Amino acid sequence: MNTLRHLTLAVSLSCATLTSPLAHAGEVEVLHWWTSGGEARAVDTLKQMMQKQGDSWKDFAVAGGAGEAAMTVLKTRAVSGNPPSAAQLKGPDIQEWAEMGFLDDLNDIAEAGGWNDFLPTRVAETMQYDGDYVAVPAGIHRINWLWINPEVFKKAGATPPTNLDEFFAVADKLKAAGVVPIAHGGQNWQDGTIFETLVMAIMGPEGYDKVFVQNDEDAIRSEEMVKVFETFKRIKGYVDPNAAGRDWNLATAMVIExxxxxxxxxxxxxxxFAAAGKKPGVDYQCVVFPGTESDFIYNIDSLTIFKIKNEANQKAQENLVRTVIDKPFQEVFNLNKGSIPVRTDIALDKFDDCAKQSSRDFQAADKAGRAEPSMAHSMANTSYIQGAIFDVVTNFFNDASADPKKATEQLVAAIQAAQ
Structure with missing residues (x-):
């Protein structure tokens, strides 16, 4: 049960509107977890744009790839009456914070900017609570990618896989060639990223939705889910023994190097890859994970505005929202971060082939009902259900004797307990 929901609305609102008397005029304090190389450059772009407009930027970065640490800090700050002016929130967390009364609505800015004219319906709905815009989207990420070092593949006599059987055949070739087949970091969200990708590959978008969005017990107990756990366990055999605790970008560096x-x-x-001076199609390849070519697991980066009283800082908040949604930032931010713009009216001439494919695939998957929100990246369900799934998935991945069929029952029980 979500303990934050037990706060009374009156307390929530009064806490949210308190600010420090020492706040600087026109200042935005932004809590986020964009801290790796490419992400940090993207944030710095936003900071510079805000400063050029005359607003000051107070960076509140909390490292951690999936944002768990950032969310813990945010809850502490908000409940104590000292929320940041803006915070990176995603998926159901947006609606949860809005329901408690912490977030400002952005309807006036959205209407003036014509958001409904250029935001995909799925993106727009994610940014809203009860029909009101309460978040501004920055970019769309695709989760179900497989990143490949072509030089390593060439030396191993391997070619990009097109199905799961080929994937494991390639992994065997890489292992025989003396390289780590699958770069991975032993953190729960990274385990969850692989797991949800396998769910999509084996169960398809309908099964994926039943498992992660609907939390359907029959789907979780199915033979297909048993196969997912079996395949997940098989992948562990191709991960190096030093993976525990490794950050995702260090795993990426293993492929780069x-x-x-x-x-x-x-x-x-x-x-x-871009930060290391590598070029797509030459130094690395982006391949949609085998079995998910028509599917799209998405993660939408977004910022929310917390209620504050200082008028100068309120105007800075509004400037932040307009800057994030405007074309110049959408282009620069997503070029730096590896994602694609949320706006459908931006030309992708400056984007690489991976991004162009991602944009085409998102639009096609969205229309065909094959685009699904990422569980591992806080888009599909509450943080409590996500945490319950992570516990089962990571414990299974690290237990050589774990039974795939029992794991499905454990997953059902864990989700029930978290609801």
């Missing part, structure tokens, strides 16, 4: 052949990771990994 030729120490590993593949990584299953969202397209923020592309920003690390």
């Amino acid at each position: 030729g120490k590993a052949g593949m990584q299953i990771m969202g397209d923020w990994a592309k920003a690390e």
Whole structure:
């Protein structure tokens, strides 16, 4: 049960509107977890744009790839009456914070900016609570990517896989060639990223939705889910023994440096390749994970505005929202971060082939009902259900004797307890 929901609305609102008397005029304090190389450059772009408009920027970065640490800090700050002016929130967390009365609505800015004219319906709905805009989207990430070092593949005599059987055949070739087949970091959200990608590959978008969005017990107990756990366990055999605790960008560096052949990771990994001076199609390849070519697991970056009283800072908040949604930032931010713009009216001439494919695939999957929100990246369900799934998935991944069929029952029980 969500303990934050037990706060009374009156307390929530009074806490949210308190600010420090020492706040600077026109200042925005932004809590986020964009801290790796490419992400940090993207944030710095936003900071510079805000400063050029005359607003000051107070960076509140909390490292941690999935934002768990940032969310813990945010809850502490908000409940104590000292929320930041803006915070990176995603998926159901947006609606949860809005329901408690902490977030300002952005309807006036959205209407003046014509958001409904250029935001995909799925994106717009995610940014709203009860019909009101309460978040501004920055970019769309695809989760179900497979990143490949072509030079390593060539030396191993391997070619990009097109199905799961080929994927494991490639992994065997890479292992025989003396390189780590699958670069991975032993953190729960990274385990969850692989797991949800396998759910999509084996169960398809309908099964994925039943498992992660609807939390359907029959789908979780199915033979297909048993196969997912079996395949997940098989992948562990191709991960190096030093993976525990490794950050995702260090796993990406293994592929960049030729120490590993593949990584299953969202397209923020592309920003690390770019930061290392690597070119897509030459130094690395982006391949949609085998079995998910028509599907799109998405993660939408977004910022929310917390209620504050200082008028100068309120205007800075409004400037922040307008800056994030405007075309110049949408282009620069997503070029740096590896994602694609949320706006459908932006030309992708400056974007690489991976991004162009991602944009085409998102639009096609969205229309066909094959685009699904990422569980591992806080888009599909509450943080409590996500945490319950992470516990089962990570414990299974790290237990060589774990039983796939029992794991499905454990997953049902964990989700029930978290609801």
